[in-house]
Amino acid sequence: MPDPAILPRIQASFDRQTMMRTFGATMLAAADGRCVIRAPILPTVRQQQGAAHAALAFGLGDSAAGYAALTLLPEEFEVMTVEMKINLLAPAVGEALEATGEVMRSGRRITVVRAEVVALDGEHRRSVALLQGTMIPVEAR
Amino acid sequence: MPDPAILPRIQASFDRQTMMRTFGATMLAAADGRCVIRAPILPTVRQQQGAAHAALAFGLGDSAAGYAALTLLPEEFEVMTVEMKINLLAPAVGEALEATGEVMRSGRRITVVRAEVVALDGEHRRSVALLQGTMIPVEAR
Amino acid sequence: MPDPAILPRIQASFDRQTMMRTFGATMLAAADGRCVIRAPILPTVRQQQGAAHAALAFGLGDSAAGYAALTLLPEEFEVMTVEMKINLLAPAVGEALEATGEVMRSGRRITVVRAEVVALDGEHRRSVALLQGTMIPVEAR
Amino acid sequence: MPDPAILPRIQASFDRQTMMRTFGATMLAAADGRCVIRAPILPTVRQQQGAAHAALAFGLGDSAAGYAALTLLPEEFEVMTVEMKINLLAPAVGEALEATGEVMRSGRRITVVRAEVVALDGEHRRSVALLQGTMIPVEAR
Numbered sequence: 214m215p216d217p218a219i220l221p222r223i224q225a226s227f228d229r230q231t232m233m234r235t236f237g238a239t240m241l242a243a244a245d246g247r248c249v250i251r252a253p254i255l256p257t258v259r260q261q262q263g264a265a266h267a268a269l270a271f272g273l274g275d276s277a278a279g280y281a282a283l284t285l286l287p288e289e290f291e292v293m294t295v296e297m298k299i300n301l302l303a304p305a306v307g308e309a310l311e312a313t314g315e316v317m318r319s320g321r322r323i324t325v326v327r328a329e330v331v332a333l334d335g336e337h338r339r340s341v342a343l344l345q346g347t348m349i350p351v352e353a354r
Numbered sequence: 355m356p357d358p359a360i361l362p363r364i365q366a367s368f369d370r371q372t373m374m375r376t377f378g379a380t381m382l383a384a385a386d387g388r389c390v391i392r393a394p395i396l397p398t399v400r401q402q403q404g405a406a407h408a409a410l411a412f413g414l415g416d417s418a419a420g421y422a423a424l425t426l427l428p429e430e431f432e433v434m435t436v437e438m439k440i441n442l443l444a445p446a447v448g449e450a451l452e453a454t455g456e457v458m459r460s461g462r463r464i465t466v467v468r469a470e471v472v473a474l475d476g477e478h479r480r481s482v483a484l485l486q487g488t489m490i491p492v493e494a495r
Numbered sequence: 496m497p498d499p500a501i502l503p504r505i506q507a508s509f510d511r512q513t514m515m516r517t518f519g520a521t522m523l524a525a526a527d528g529r530c531v532i533r534a535p536i537l538p539t540v541r542q543q544q545g546a547a548h549a550a551l552a553f554g555l556g557d558s559a560a561g562y563a564a565l566t567l568l569p570e571e572f573e574v575m576t577v578e579m580k581i582n583l584l585a586p587a588v589g590e591a592l593e594a595t596g597e598v599m600r601s602g603r604r605i606t607v608v609r610a611e612v613v614a615l616d617g618e619h620r621r622s623v624a625l626l627q628g629t630m631i632p633v634e635a636r
Numbered sequence: 637m638p639d640p641a642i643l644p645r646i647q648a649s650f651d652r653q654t655m656m657r658t659f660g661a662t663m664l665a666a667a668d669g670r671c672v673i674r675a676p677i678l679p680t681v682r683q684q685q686g687a688a689h690a691a692l693a694f695g696l697g698d699s700a701a702g703y704a705a706l707t708l709l710p711e712e713f714e715v716m717t718v719e720m721k722i723n724l725l726a727p728a729v730g731e732a733l734e735a736t737g738e739v740m741r742s743g744r745r746i747t748v749v750r751a752e753v754v755a756l757d758g759e760h761r762r763s764v765a766l767l768q769g770t771m772i773p774v775e776a777r
Contacts, residue, residue, distance in 0.1 A: 226402040229400075229401075229402040229403075230400065231397060231398050231400040231407075232398070232399045232400060232401065232407035232409055232410065233407075234398070235376065235398045235399060256372060257372050257373070257375070257376045258372065258373045258376060259370075259371065259372040259373060260370075260371050260373065261368070261370040261432065262370075262432065266371060266372075266373035266374075266413060267412075267413070267416050267435050267438065268373055268409050268410075268412055268413025268417075269373065269409075271408075271409055271412045271416075271438075272407060272408070272409025272412070272413075275408050275409060275412075276407075276409075291402065291403065293442070293445075294408050294442055295441070295442060295718070295746060295770060296439065296440060296441040296442065296719060296769075296770055297408065297412075297439070298437065298438070298439035298440075298627060298721060299437060299438055299439075300436070300437040300599075300607045300627060300628075300629065301434070301435055301436060301437065302599065302600045302607055303600070304434075317582075317584065317622075317625060318584045318585070318622070322745070322772065323718060323772070325582050325584055325625065327625070340599075340600070343599060343607065343609070343627060345580060345582060345625060345627045346582075346719075347582065347718060347719055347770065349745065349746070436577070436605060436629060437578060437628075437629055439580060439721045439768060441740075441748045441768060441769075441770065443740065443741045443748055444741070458723075458725065458763075458766060459725045459726070459763070463604070463631065464631070466723050466725055466766065468766070481740075481741070484740060484748065484750070484768060486721060486723060486766060486768045487578075487723075488577060488578055488629065490604065490605070508684040509684070511682075511683075511684040511685075512682065512683050512684050512689060513679060513680050513681065513682040513689075514680070514682060514683065514689035514691055514692065515689075516680070517658065517680045517681060538654060539654050539655070539657070539658045540654065540655045540658060541652075541653065541654040541655060542652075542653050542655065543649040543652040543653050543714065544652075544714065548653060548655035548656075548695060548699075549695070549698050549717050549720065550655055550691050550692075550694055550695025550698060550699075551655065551691075553690075553691055553694045553695070553698075553720075554689060554690070554691025554694070554695075557690050557691060557694075558689075558691075573684065573685065575724070576724055577723070577724060578722060578723040578724065579690065579721070579722055580719065580720070580721035580722075581719060581720055581721075582718070582719040583716070583717055583718060583719065586716075
């Protein structure tokens with residue numbers, strides 16, 4: 214069940230991202246320049262050694278950062294990723310990955326964002342990736 | 355049918371990446387510090403406006419860069435991504451994405467890589483993303 | 496006067512960086528995975544519009560991140576920058592820039608670091624740049 | 637003597653960058669989305685082991701990339717760096733560093749750039765750094 218505090222336009226945009234559905238991802242929070250997205254580490258998203266592929270950590274972190282940016286923009290906007298950098302801290306193993314995106318500076322022309330991705334394994338939380346990037350507002354069609 | 359010039363250990367490693375299977379990706383070439391991977395833009399890998407999600411361009415570019423690095427390493431190694439940066443040049447629309455990874459410097463401790471991702475649309479090829487990052491060799495188990 | 500809590504080997508390494516002297520930079524702190532470096536915005540370090548050149552924010556942030564990493568390494572090591580990414584948040588104007596570097600993960604083979612650079616203008620502090628990168632330990636000669 | 641093919645407004649902008657003067661840098665070319673800047677490795681720009689500080693390679697690469705972008709913009713614009721990432725390939729030792737900036741995609745809102753920095757040592761040229769980043773046009777005042 215989606216968090217009732219998430220704006221309908223943001224939830225609807227997330228729901229249109231079929232990549233998030235493929236990843237089994239859920240948006241847990243999105244408000245005030247912050248967004249949390251979680252996805253299980255499915256058998257279908259692995260790299261060659263059985264850990265989650267870097268594209269999963271990247272995809273969750275990028276979407277969490279983008280929706281964090283969107284929470285601070287007027288209704289008529291969407292955001293697009295201009296660039297994103299990811300540093301991988303540890304193998305992404307466990308039951309699920311949880312990405313928290315955060316706006317560092319929201320400007321008229323660009324928004325600078327960061328995200329952290331943690332691997333969840335039972336009670337254990339381990340930071341597996343850090344992202345830093347740039348979003349640009351675009352008029353929604 | 356896989357390219358017969360691709361070393362069996364590289365093809366086998368690629369085949370173990372279930373994320374590449376989820377993306378419908380194929381390795382078209384991998385030799386001499388260069389690797390090409392292609393995937394259709396499936397209905398299951400979109401962002402909210404219908405273009406391919408940045409995670410697809412990232413995942414193909416990251417894997418192409420990683421296998422490019424692996425072609426220059428001794429048999430007993432795998433590679434892992436230390437960090438990767440992607441700049442998105444244009445919306446990733448069309449039939450397929452093709453990523454070409456290239457080794458810029460192969461060292462004992464780290465390998466510096468670049469990748470370009472192009473969108474294929476009929477006869478048209480359009481550059482949609484540039485990646486630059488670092489791979490680290492790890493002993494295969 | 497250097498902070499007495501800074502290890503002599505770290506202060507000595509910093510003092511050998513003639514670039515820091517050219518920038519008029521001082522190391523204010525270096526311990527426990529954190530380092531602070533400050534420099535005035537001299538007339539000699541400007542870009543074309545009179546703000547500090549991005550190379551000043553980069554250089555201070557990079558050195559602060561590197562010495563933060565060095566505080567967590569055994570005595571016989573130096574560090575080198577593998578890669579560093581900087582996002583510029585606002586024009587770097589004011590009297591001085593202060594960079595705070597921080598270790599995000601210290602590993603045997605690589606150390607992941609972040610840094611923030613703030614512009615100091617009277618009582619006012621404004622964040623002007625965020626850095627994220629990778630350091631590698633090297634045996635000191 | 638400046639290259640006569642360099643537009644006066646671009647040369648004038650470069651000449652206002654006092655950081656470039658501090659580095660002893662010269663603009664060798666700037667036209668058609670490409671720019672070359674060279675600087676000696678002065679005793680005043682070193683890191684702790686005697687090689688050029690990463691801030692020198694960064695500063696030359698960043699300015700070369702920025703002026704490459706500027707060659708493709710209308711007269712009333714300046715550019716600012718949004719973000720820049722540098723991978724260091726080898727210690728920057730030798731007589732001089734030469735940075736070549738190149739536009740990868742010039743858009744209305746952002747320009748994506750790359751730069752390569754080579755160390756010159758007698759007849760020898762060695763690639764020491766690769767940069768990839770984003771420039772944004774701003775109205776010149």
